[in-house]
Amino acid sequence: MDISNSKSLFANAQNFIPGGVNSPVRAFKAVGGDPLFIKKADGAYLYDEDDNRYIELINSWGPMILGHNHPVIKEAVIKAMESGTSFGAPTAKEIEIAALITKMVPSVEKVRMVNSGTEATMSAVRLARGFTGRDKFIKFEGNYHGHGDSFLIAAGSGAITMGAPNSPGVTIGTAKDTLLALYNDLESVEQLIEANKAEVAAIILEPVPGNMGLVLPEEGFLQGLRKLCDEEGIVLIFDEVMTGFRLAKGGAQEVFGVTPDLTTMGKIIGGGMPVGAYGGKKEIMDFVSPVGPVYQAGTLSGNPIAMAAGLAMLQYLDQEPGVYNQLESIGNKLVGGVKQSLSKLGLNYSMNHLGSMYSLFFSEEKIIDFETAKTSDTALFGKYFQAMLKRGVYLPPSQFESLFLSTSLKEEHIEYIIQANEESLKEIL
């Protein structure tokens, strides 16, 4: 495969951009080789600067749930562009999207739009602190909530991929208020709460973590957290930046029937534009400025182009019959095929799957948390990644990320991926 244009662009990019990329995981450091520079994308495909075509299994890290360049989103963006790109003033579309979010995610009674998932999680924790008058919060090892200082402690995603789950630059003062629990381990949470009685403002978690590879909550874990929060006056925050509008209209909270106090959203909510949001109970959300004392603002928050894209995306997901069944069926077929190949080849690698998200771990352990995720053979994952790429399948370039499927994957794509997966496994083992 000729990737000479990507190679020379990457060499040049490194002169002007740290590591040549605007987000670390894109640099392919964990899997070797040079990153591909992407020229365009359409439906299930990405095209690089050398005109190679790849089937998409990242989908911009989740947002492109309908595939790329979907006509509904494209038309909404073009139409919005004709009226100007930013006003810094309220618009009618902001009410429309906020109302639709509250309909799709009933625990969200009021919502504030921001520009990224990072802003959403930072703002939600600040709000929980302001609301409770407490300073500390609990997060889980291997969960990723964006790059806010207080989250870069035992963080998943690019942080663990780059070998820096605890980032320099985060002060001891900040870090001391982040308490670390073990995912799927209620006892570890109870101990932290006991040791920090009446000091914990919030528990924040990815209800279905996708940033240490995909991990599923064990029976009773989310319910147990809800109970603890109720007993201790702690704000329960579900970070649904990945899972929101993906696992179901109402996200992981709908799938597992557990209601958080606050929810953070991102990715799909912007239809591919930079959007995040946080929302939840009215009594908590009314603590946000200008009605309440907790400050949070944004020059481009609620940007009209971004709102048009997000609204078109959410309306489609809300109204198009069978869209989540379609995603479920794509996921089941693909994962079923990959599992068949694993057993045919006598491999016991672990797979976690839910709806349109899955991860194949190069580990024979059941992956239930950060410790077990880290048993994966990341060097072997790197070889697998390259073998798939060579066959035109674009995976997340890290073992510690989930794959994201889109409705644009048709039968022929699924069959091709299953075949490529089997050939790749044979090649690397």
Ligand SMILES: Cc1ncc(COP(=O)(O)O)c(C=O)c1O
């Ligand atoms: C669960 C989760 N929370 C927060 C974030 C941060 O979102 P963003 O990258 O839009 O800042 C991400 C992804 O990066 C995420 O996966």
Ligand SMILES: N[C@H](C=O)CCC(=O)O
């Ligand atoms: N896991 C991250 C977000 O979901 C990956 C995106 C990034 O860090 O660039």
